[in-house]
Amino acid sequence: MSLLEVENLSAYYITHAYGVQRDVRAVDNITFSMEENEIVGLAGESGCGKSTLIKVLLAIIKPPLRVLSGQVNYSYDGKKFNLLTLEREQLRKVQWEDISYIPQGSMSTLNPVRKIRKTFEDVIKAHKKSESREEYERLMEEHIKYLGLPLEVLDSYPHQLSGGMRQRTTIALATILKPKIIFADEPTTALDVVVQRGVIQMLKQLHEEQKNTMLIVTHDMAVHANVAEKIAIMYAGKIVEIAEKKELFTAPKHPYSQFLIQSLPRIGDKRRRTSAPGNPPSLADPPPGCRFHPRCPYVKDVCKRHIPKLIEYEESHNIACFLYSSEIEEGEEIVQEIIRS
Ligand SMILES: Nc1ncnc2c1ncn2[C@@H]1O[C@H](COP(=O)(O)OP(=O)(O)O)[C@@H](O)[C@H]1O
Ligand SMILES: [Mg+2]
Numbered sequence: 001m002s003l004l005e006v007e008n009l010s011a012y013y014i015t016h017a018y019g020v021q022r023d024v025r026a027v028d029n030i031t032f033s034m035e036e037n038e039i040v041g042l043a044g045e046s047g048c049g050k051s052t053l054i055k056v057l058l059a060i061i062k063p064p065l066r067v068l069s070g071q072v073n074y075s076y077d078g079k080k081f082n083l084l085t086l087e088r089e090q091l092r093k094v095q096w097e098d099i100s101y102i103p104q105g106s107m108s109t110l111n112p113v114r115k116i117r118k119t120f121e122d123v124i125k126a127h128k129k130s131e132s133r134e135e136y137e138r139l140m141e142e143h144i145k146y147l148g149l150p151l152e153v154l155d156s157y158p159h160q161l162s163g164g165m166r167q168r169t170t171i172a173l174a175t176i177l178k179p180k181i182i183f184a185d186e187p188t189t190a191l192d193v194v195v196q197r198g199v200i201q202m203l204k205q206l207h208e209e210q211k212n213t214m215l216i217v218t219h220d221m222a223v224h225a226n227v228a229e230k231i232a233i234m235y236a237g238k239i240v241e242i243a244e245k246k247e248l249f250t251a252p253k254h255p256y257s258q259f260l261i262q263s264l265p266r267i268g269d270k271r272r273r274t275s276a277p278g279n280p281p282s283l284a285d286p287p288p289g290c291r292f293h294p295r296c297p298y299v300k301d302v303c304k305r306h307i308p309k310l311i312e313y314e315e316s317h318n319i320a321c322f323l324y325s326s327e328i329e330e331g332e333e334i335v336q337e338i339i340r341s
Helices: 050-057 088-094 116-127 133-146 151-155 163-175 193-210 221-227 245-250 255-262 301-305
Strands: 004-017 020-034 039-043 065-076 079-082 099-102 181-185 213-217 230-235 238-244 311-314 317-319
Touching: 004 050, 020 050, 020 065, 020 238, 039 050, 039 221, 050 065, 050 181, 050 213, 099 163, 116 133, 116 151, 116 163, 133 151, 133 163, 163 181, 163 193, 193 213, 193 221, 213 221, 221 245, 230 245, 230 255, 238 245, 238 255, 245 255
Parallel strands: 039 213, 039 230, 099 181, 181 213
Antiparallel strands: 004 020, 004 065, 065 079, 230 238, 238 317, 311 317
16 A cells, blocks of 8 residues: 555535635545655646645645545555544644645744744644653754754744745754655745755755655746656646656656646757646636646547546556546546535
């Protein structure tokens, strides 16, 4: 079994205005898996559902977001569970300690009115009740030093740190308990290039030491090229392709992935970059069939009526496109409410 197996996961933002229900289908029947110790990059245009997917994989689900169907199965160290069915107490235990999160925007996990040391202590205490204060301190200082941060950050308030230092502190906090899996949401966005490099280096170093599995979300393909081993491409609430990095950069198969890769700037190449014609659809009213069909140069009749299933095209290369398979996704209308009502 894989470390993480996501099955038929759908999560919508459901709102009501003037008696009309509006569903934003941010995560739309997604099935994929992640193996122990791998780094997967999740790419896709802004608004395609990347952050929402991560939140559901962490079971951070607040209205108007609702999970309509599916399972988020984790399996590690002899444990096996669907995260979406855990009781609050069990959930609190695995979140952070086993399944950790580097959220978008480094201020959200650091309390602005507390010194950083306090925030670290709170996290450690909440999970390692038996250990002594000295033990907490040692754990914290070792980790900070290992990551090449000055110990002074511990006695600072978040606003006293530069953006880059704050982001690195957030990453240190997310990994202090050596989690099995880390979800990083745009960890380098809004940082300048030199600082970005430091943050990427830090993630790689952590991965080397802690052997954690990582899902790194960014729309910056250069970051993916640098850290990811596999890349998953998301479009309009769905994963349309997953492949080894080299394969995806050199021979992308899904027409949307081809557009993404072709639109990357290349050194010394002055040609105008092509991007897909048109815009991504509204997730409140996605087109029928393949979500990409209105923009696809290879559109066929079947693409307008049916949703292609994400199938294994070759080993470690999955694609959801009728150019490569005629398998149709089933039951898209039968979303069943199982939890969180
Ligand atoms: N609280 C919310 N209520 C309604 N819609 C939302 C909410 N948060 C996000 N969305 C919508 O869900 C879709 C996916 O958003 P998000 O997961 O943040 O995308 P990404 O991270 O890929 O930019 C977008 O259309 C966004 O507008
Ligand atoms: Mg996002």
